[in-house]
Amino acid sequence: MTFETEFAREPVAPAPRARSIFRRRTTRVIPGLPLTLGYTLFYLSALVLLPLAALALKAAQMSPAEFIRVISDPVVTASLRLTFFASTTAALINAVFGLIVAWVLVRYDFPFRRLFDAIIDFPFALPTAVAGLTFASLFLKDGWLGGLGPRVVAGVNALAGWLGAGPLLNPTALDWLTFPYTGQTAGIVIVLVFVGLPFVVRTVQPVLLEWDPEYETAARSLGASPLTVFRRVIFPEILPAWVSGVALSFARAVGEYGSVIFIAANIPGKSQIAPLQIVTRLDDFQYAQAAAIGVVLLAISLLVLLVINGLESFSRRHERAAV
């Protein structure tokens, strides 16, 4: 079954390329490229690079040996470990649930959808200290959820007493209802999930909104199961946005301070996050030490973000190369 037809040469659209600043013949959308470029570089330098350099400079006031001593202090390493463990866990939880939330908000119509959609931005707007206080009053031992077991027991027994019976429940009978992680790592993870959720939702949502369902129909017409459609057609499309959302959520969690200190027990070496260590050092006027911890925090964050981005571009290449 062969036949040949001579097809005319049609122009193929060239892939868009980043414009070199040295080639200036293309039309300009924003006039005065050198000006805007210069402004951008100045702005980035003044607001981001300069403070970071100052931070590094401050840390560099210490001798290398002293620097090592500060950052290898068990209290500091414990706080760094806690920060990165809690942030990673929170980012992973947000990765899954943020994606689901974005999906549901875009794909389904339900009562008060727009209200829920607006609520997603709350963690952005709410001062994180307020969020921390709220979570603490809910989840700590004497909070509504934190002390749920004893509260229910007291309630049931009071009702029984009112009805004329003796105490029905042993005071510890419902302790399993008590939120078991008060003041521990789980509490920190919960606030970090709260703080980081909008990043994932708000990065994935626009991509899903723009998504043309025709691709799904095409995949289904080729016999693909819903799972295959998601895995091979939809997911690759939202992957870059999703990854950057997760990375943002992670980065936000690493730097989070206000909400965490209200829910964590803040015991040095046990439940103290790295930013709190920095604040503690500052309170002691140990500026260089604080800067040293800050530098380590930054370096690890940078590394993690680089790895995440690397993984993303690797997976893209891999998907493309898979023949």
Next chain:
Amino acid sequence: MTIEIRDISKSYGQNQILRNIDLKINSGELVALLGPSGSGKTTLLRVIAGIEQADAGSGPVLFDNVDVSDVDLGKRRIGFVFQHYALFKHLNVFENVAFGLRAKPRRERPNEAHIREKVQSLLDLIQLGNMAQRFPSQLSGGQRQRVALARALAVEPRVLLLDEPFGALDATVRRELRRWLRRLHDTIHVTTIFVTHDQEEALEVSDRVAVMNGGRIEQYGPPQEVYEKPASAFVFKFLGNYNLFQGRGQGAGGEALVRPHDIVIHRDADAAGEGAQPGVVAHIGFGGPVVKVELETSDKSRVDVEVTAPTFRDLDLKRGERVFFALRTQQEYAHDFVI
């Protein structure tokens, strides 16, 4: 495989798109659904594919006399080519074509060697064998169109459904590709339905044309029949240029329609014969093989005439000259009051 649909209706809310459609397509036929936008042709195609469900109370969609109305899109074994191709952007040409094979459940999935062989033979069929590694963004419109076709063919569909297959292409590529499609169809003999709003395309390529208007099929028949014996004024008007003569001839209150090439121009009244009318050459539009002459009649209305270039040379018409014109054939229709 034969396709038969009976009494299919489809509405979106208050808006009725398809009205009691019946259609029967023989095995191996290439059928065009032709109509203006909003005539329901794409919706009909999507109902046949199983992308859309017909309204409750509609008749069945039969594939080889088996009712497939309740069969899911993925299980109908149809190949659907979308108007904008819907190629997977993150997959290269090879993987796009292989998609349907790889998506099969594990038990039915061919092995890797088989997939490669199959995809390669399809790429050779669409003459893109050397572009397997390209991504859709690196292809021209016509190439994308062919990849979409190969992707649909990979799963060995029982029927091939194409939605405005050449709609997004330039005129030259369109012409080329539709001939290619015809030859492809003659090679693989899959029952094929394609949707188009271009009469030339429908008439040139298909075995039978279903002309649609307002959610109904106005006429269904071979291209020549549809063109030469239009069943309604709508079909006549939709299939090409025409001159309208209100209430002329015997059918009072009706309208007579005449194609511009069915009008003959003469220099003298005697040669023009009985019933010839005088006219003045108002405009000459030179269009290569066909010359379009606009005549102004005594009642100041305009008549479009198309004459072949040699005839035009022989007549040697000039603007403002008085001539006579006669109608070779004409079709009369009662006024239809359907809007």
